[in-house]
Amino acid sequence: MRWVDAGKGIAIALVVLFHAARWLDGLPADTAAWQQVNDTLATMRLPLFFTLAGLFAAKWATAPVADLWNTKLRLFAWVFVLWAVIDLGPYWLGQGLHGTGINFRREIFDTLMAPVVPRFELWFIWALALFFLLNRVTRRLPASIVLIASFAVSVVGFTGLLPLPSPGWTGLCKYYFFFFGGMVLRAALFRYAAHSGWLLRGGVFFVWAAGAVAVTHWGLTTVPGIMPALGVLGVLAGVAASQALQHVSVVVSLGAKTLPVYLAHTPTIIVLSAVGVIAPPAPLLEAAAIVYPPLVAIAAIMLSLALYRVSRRGALRWLFEPPPRLLLAKRPESAQRSV
Known part of the structure; x- marks a missing residue:
């Protein structure tokens, strides 16, 4: 569905912008304004992402384990482990750029512990696998009990x-509610997307935006219940x-x-x-601070997609595709019925 892919495209673009502002801060541009924008968008960015991911998850709750592994978990496990290693070099570079010391022994230990305490932005992949x-x-x-508990x-x-x-465990707690909600409230979300008028959608978007600005401005993010409730509005605004x-x-293509x-x-x-630190003079970067994060975000998206296209045509396909040797053999249907 085009609107679902459009929603995923919006969510991933907001995620990339968030990380661009975070990693670019102080190099030497000040990205505080963009970080404020990202804080305001927090109740749409990942709530929308996980809700849309949950829309089509229902069949995997009852599918055979081999099917779940071969179609979903195998991919998540492969890219999580592979990119945890790939990300080490850039992460150390990023630490160096920000003047943070590197304890290589600790880094190796943390990498080995990543399946339990996920590192970097890979926690999203880890959490998604656990959600399934x-x-x-x-x-x-009962779905109502799980929804209330989550x-x-x-x-x-x-x-x-x-x-x-770790942030991964925090994200696991924050966002399972949205993933599960996307699964069990799928029909309601589709009705809202298909039949709500532009007046209702505009009103929902305005209420969410006003609430997000207010919560960020007055520092109300730790008030119990306000962020997940605002996240629900953020999902509806994101669907609009x-x-x-x-x-x-x-x-749509990005999504x-x-x-x-x-x-x-x-x-x-x-x-x-x-x-950016090496090439342009510092005054130029400082003057371009207001546009640097979105420009770098756009460049990162384009380069990531270019890498993906190149990988599809050669040995690099394993960057985004698990090897067939990790497939589990399916049990015969007769054995499944007897069980």
């Missing part, structure tokens, strides 16, 4: 009340924006290729940051 597994665990429970966990995650070991942009082919962009954009941003 959680759906299997909770498949026999909302309560989301409230805790957003308030930061628990000392969770998706409807508006569903005929923009660039946005159909979110995985390679998600995997490759951060190391690309860091390398571009290094080039």
Whole structure:
């Protein structure tokens, strides 16, 4: 569906902009204004991403384990491990650019621990895999109970009340509610997308935007319940924006290729940051600070997609595609029925 891909395109673009502003800060441009914008967009960016990811997840809650592994988890596991290693070099470069010391022994230990405590922006892939597994665990429970429980966990995650070991675990707590909500409330979301008028969509978008600005301005992000509730509005506002942009082919095409962009954009941003520090004089960068993050974000998206296109035609395809040897053999149908 074009509006779903448009929504994914919006979400991944906001994710790349968020990381661009974060990694470019102080190199030597000041990106504080863009970081403020990103804080305001927080209740749309990942809530929309995970909700749209959950729209088509229902069948995997009851599918055979081999099918779930071969179609979903195998890909997530492969790219998570592979890119955890690939990202080490750019991450160390980024630390060096920001004047942070590197403890190589600790870095290697943290990399080995990544399947338990995910590193870098790869936590999204890790969380997505766990969400599919959680759906299997909770498949026999009433959806209303799981929805209420996951909302309560989301409230805790957003308030930061628990000392969770990494941003990945925090994200796991924050966003399972949205993934599960996208799955069980799929029909309602499709009705909203198909039948809500532009007046309703515009009103929802305005209420979300006003709430997001207010929460960011007054520092209310840790007030229990306000962020996940605003995230629900952010999803509806994101769906409205998706409807508006569903005929923009660039946005739709981007939404159909979110995985390679998600995997490759951060190391690309860091390398571009290094080039920006070395090549232009500092005054030029400082003067261009207002446009530097979105320009670097656009460049990172384009380069990530270019890498993906190149990988499809050669040995580099394993950057985004797991090898066949990781496939699990399916059990015979007769054996599955007997079980």
